[in-house]
Amino acid sequence: MALDEPAFDLAYRAHAARLRAVAYDILRDRDAAEDAVHGALVRVWSTGAYHPERGALLAFLIACVRREALDALRSIKRRRLREARAGADAPVAVDDIAAIDPIEARRVRRALDALPEPQRDVIVRAYFGHRTLAEVAADTSLPLGTVKSRLSAALRSLHTSLSEGTP
Amino acid sequence: MNHLDDDAELYALGLTGRERDAEIEAHLAGCEPCRRRVVAAESAAASLAAALPPMPAATARRTWWPALATAASLVFATTAAYEGIAANAASSQLARTDGALVAIAGSHFGHTTLTSDSGTIAKAIYARDGSWCYVLVSGAPRGAHVVLHAGATTRDAGALEGATPATLFLRTPGRSDEIDIVAGDHVVAHGKPLY
Incomplete structure (x- = not known):
């Protein structure tokens, strides 16, 4: 599928809000978030990096936007500012009401709650707290390898429970 | 290159870093099992993204008009017209880049x-x-x-x-x-x- 086919336009139009939310959650700055979404989309267009076998376009774009935003977060010194605001032990940012997709948010919350506590802890720190692997290791006093394997296991469990289609 | 193993999920979470990302992407181009694993991981990560709150609209200057807008919205809330007005208000806040993205998305x-x-x-x-x-x-x-x-x-x-x-x-x-x-x-x- 070429990237300039209508499917891409539709996916973007339908999901721009979600892409922005992903970037904004990380950067806490509207302009920086727009730039990250922009940067990711231009990167995808210019490299032709998306093919249907790479899965659903939205999930692919979200991953790209997240990487772009995390990059920006780490390269810009905005990081320190944000940490001062959020703190390392921010509460779980799964708010059903405020979520961009409340129904999906409820499923996600249930799936997170069902994870073994050690897995839930690392995924919340890394995903919702935007901590790097090294930071999660330092925060939890776990070896880096353990952090990696727990995160990996957590995401695989989430995929299993979320794709079971529980209402 | 060996299979990605845990890096498949870490990549989907954006935790691998640009250098490793390039190696991973090169590997994915030729490895069906790893691609499937990354696709599954990205799908789970996309679900997590659905739980995030939306980006707030640009902050309006603090003047007397929000009160008026609230009053107006109460008046119109019972009518279908409200949705049109809300859409207009939202579109008036579109930044320069949004305008471009909307056009790009629509054509x-x-x-x-x-x-x-x-x-x-x-x-x-x-x-x-x-x-x-x-x-x-x-x-x-x-x-x-x-x-x-x-x-x-x-x-x-x-x-x-x-x-x-x-x-x-x-x-x-x-x-x-x-x-x-x-x-x-x-x-x-x-x-x-x-x-």
């Missing part, structure tokens, strides 16, 4: 990398029907202009705005044969859109 477009001087990276995204053109330039001299050529006509479309990248979104009367980025009287980048 068939192509894109081209402009040939440029070292240090300048320029790209144009354009509607297939020639109705708009969006130029993004990194590393161009400040105040560089976009110049469009169509047949015998040459048009200075205006100065690029902002930085890293500087951008210019243009509504265009038709297809352009060539797009130049001009600084002073020097063409720092040029390219031809393929419609």
Whole structure:
């Protein structure tokens, strides 16, 4: 599928809000978030990096936007500012009401709650707290390898429970 | 290269870093099992993204009007008209980039990398029907202009705005044969859109 086919336009139009939310959650700055979404989309267009076998376009774009935003977060010194605001032990940012997709948010919350506590802890720190692997290791006093394997296991469990289609 | 193992999920979460990302992407191009694993991981990560709150709208200047707007919304809340008004209010807040993204999202477009001087990276995204053109330039001299050529006509479309990248979104009367980025009287980048 070429990237300039209508499917891409539709996916973007339908999901721009979600892409922005992903970037904004990380950067806490509207302009920086727009730039990250922009940067990711231009990167995808210019490299032709998306093919249907790479899965659903939205999930692919979200991953790209997240990487772009995390990059920006780490390269810009905005990081320190944000940490001062959020703190390392921010509460779980799964708010059903405020979520961009409340129904999906409820499923996600249930799936997170069902994870073994050690897995839930690392995924919340890394995903919702935007901590790097090294930071999660330092925060939890776990070896880096353990952090990696727990995160990996957590995401695989989430995929299993979320794709079971529980209402 | 060995299979990705745990890095499949870490990549989907954006935790692997650009250098490793490049290796992972190269591996994914030729490895079906790892690709499946990354696709599954990205799908789970996308679900997590659904739990995030939306980006707040641009903050309006604090004046007396929000109170009036609230009152107006109470009046109109019972009518279907409210939705139209809310949409108008939202669209009036669209930033420059949003305007460009909305146009891009709503049409068939192509894109081209402009040939440029070292240090300048320029790209144009354009509607297939020639109705708009969006130029993004990194590393161009400040105040560089976009110049469009169509047949015998040459048009200075205006100065690029902002930085890293500087951008210019243009509504265009038709297809352009060539797009130049001009600084002073020097063409720092040029390219031809393929419609």
